[in-house]
Amino acid sequence: MMWRSLSADWLKIRGKGLWFLVFLGPVGLLAMQGLNFGMRYDYLTGEYQSDLWGGLLSNLADFVPVALYLGGTLVCSLLANVEHQMSSWKQLLALPISRTSVFMAKLLICLLLVAVSCALLSVGTVVLGLLLGFGSQPVPYADVLRIGFASYAAALPVIALQLWLSLSSRNQTLPVSLGLTLSLLSLFSTFLSEWVPLSWPALAWSTSRPWLFSGAGLLLGLLVLLPGAVHFARKDVN
Template structure:
């Protein structure tokens, strides 16, 4: 049954531009550096002897904002599809559980963001090679900056899906999303406990893995809370 729910979810987004947005995110992040290095390549090369490390830091400066903004847009799009087609009531009329419906939506969103992370890694690697940065390619750094923000942002995803799934007025999750984007943008000055700061991979311990572990744990808690709330409510 779960397989059928996932197939149905992917069919819904087939012609809605969501796949385009999934690809656009990582392209946009790398395109920023294409412009940056295209305009002042020699200057940037002089900033740090570790050219690969400096390049990855520049890529990562845009990644947290892109992934939080992507979460807001994707959850909003998926909710709008349900509201436009009255799909919530149609789904509930089928012999499926609310838990299964909620899990399928969270899974599809996670898969889309994971695909974006994979594409970010590939585009980052390809452009880095084209720049002829020299030295060995830091594959560990590529993996960290491509996938750590995704896992650290899981609480944001769980919270946005929760708000989108239970809100009759979609202005609520959109407002929450805008606030989240602003908080992520200002994350460098925020306390470590705010979930919107975690994709930046910054903390007082200077250990990015802590943000990943916190993201996984808090994401699971918020997902469970959202699912329980969704199951208990009447269908919109």
């Protein structure tokens, strides 16, 4: 049943701006670093002469948590608004599909869209590095993948919470405001304790044990997801 709901949701998101957001995040980050390195090329290549790829990745990594939180917030909100704006919840939930299947289908679409954005960031990072002339050094493919997907796993609690709030409320002011606030606060995540989930996407890149924070994000994301699905299954919708 969930796959039926999933296929229907794929059709609904066409022309809703979601794919634009998927491309906007990684393209924006890469354009910013392309401009950064382009304007200060001699200085930065001299600074990172021994590890040009590492320098590029470290500059990108500072903004990945912001992009994940903001992008996840907007994707969840737009995905929920497909039903809210059309006032189609009652018709959708009247179909012979369980509410849990509807919730999980929307979660999968949200996660897939953000995953595509992370994949584009990894591919684009390699392309940008080659354009900047870093091809003389071997491409650290493991780190290139980690910069997007390790932080993505660590950000799952916030993305799951955003989807829960977005689907539960017709008024998107609260989830969007919360997402914007968390995005801005993530810029100062280095000052937060490692026990604060907001800091996990940054720690998933910068620490010697990134898997620990990625794994914690996956686990907490699941713990947030379960009550969200139960609440959605029991909530009256308009």
